[in-house]
Amino acid sequence: MDWRDVIDELDAGVERIAATLEGLSRDALRGASALPGWSRGHVATHIARNADSLWNLLEGARTGTEIPQYPSLERRDSDIAAGADRARDELVADVRATQARFSEQARSLPDGAADAPVRAMAGWPHPAWYTVFRRWNEVEAHHVDLAAGYGPADWPEPYVRWSAAATLADLAALPDRHLRGLAGLRITATDSGETAELGWTPGGPEADGSGRALLGWLSGRSDGAGVHVRPDGPLPVPPPWPHEPARFRRGPGL
Incomplete structure (x- = not known):
């Protein structure tokens, strides 16, 4: 999918x-989100500050x-905490305004600048x-984190197609020490046929499910509903997501 689209x-x-935030009361906004220690107001503020942070890279x-x-x-953390208890209308306005600013910056980015290297907060480089x-991962995953009725079943299909495929490719490129409970597993998306072999050998454990089910599980946004593992047993806990993109990895051991 072209990035401009x-x-x-x-x-x-x-x-x-x-729209989700507009349907929440003040008490609900201060209630717990799906992220430990964060209210829904924290999540909404993070969505806005993330747009600002990625605007910085552009x-x-x-x-x-x-x-x-x-x-x-x-x-980063202090700015999120400072904005978490704002009134609903202020949170909504912030989320909308910062996205509009990011989108304007992205749409007007010259071709030469689009390919310029920038660096994620975690340290890995990628083209602008x-x-x-x-940002797409941030928007869709953190909407789920609001714990206000939006879940992986609501993710738009173009997002699922891209992020599920990217997640499998990125997992396959991770060093073994970062795979945690997924080490030795083969994961297959039953609808696309895409796989990630994470040190798997024939006869080893396997997990499969639709791209949507796998993305919900691997992103930590579901309990693994729709994912099947063989031999029977509990699904392993995935490593923190998202991962450094495989296509921009700098070499082994990094």
């Missing part, structure tokens, strides 16, 4: 988030000046255009 998907996804690519995604992890795909 994803921008419209992002705008639609953020409108869905705004601005760095545009100007040729390295701008970090966040000034620091501490600043890939921030659009990173």
Whole structure:
């Protein structure tokens, strides 16, 4: 999928988030989200601040000046905490305005700047255009994290097709030490046929399910409903998601 086409998907996804937030009371916004220690207000604020942080990367690519995604992890966390208890209308306006700003920046990014290298907060580099795909994961996964009625079954099909395939490819490129409970497993998407062999050998354990079911499980946004494992037993716990993209990996051991 061309990255410029994803921008419209992002705008639609953020409108869905705004609609969810508009249906929540003040007490509900201060209630627990699906993320430990965070209220729904924390999640909404993070969605907005993430748009700002990825705007920073695009601005760095545009100007040729390295701008970090966040000034620091501490600043990221303090900004989220500071905005978490705002009124509903302020949260909604922030989520919409920051997405509009990010989308405008992405749509107007010159071709040369789109290919400029930028760096994720975790340290790995990628072309500036890939921030659009990173934002897609943030928008769809954190909508689920609001724990307000939107789940993996509601993810748009274009998002599932892209993110499920990317997640399997990225897992397959991870060093064994990062796979945790998935080490030795073969994972297959039954609808697309895509697989990830994570140190698997013939006769070893396997898991399969639709791309949507696998993405829900591997992203930590479902309990693994629709995923089947052989031999029978509990599904292993996946490593933290999302992963460094395989297509931009710098080499073994990194």
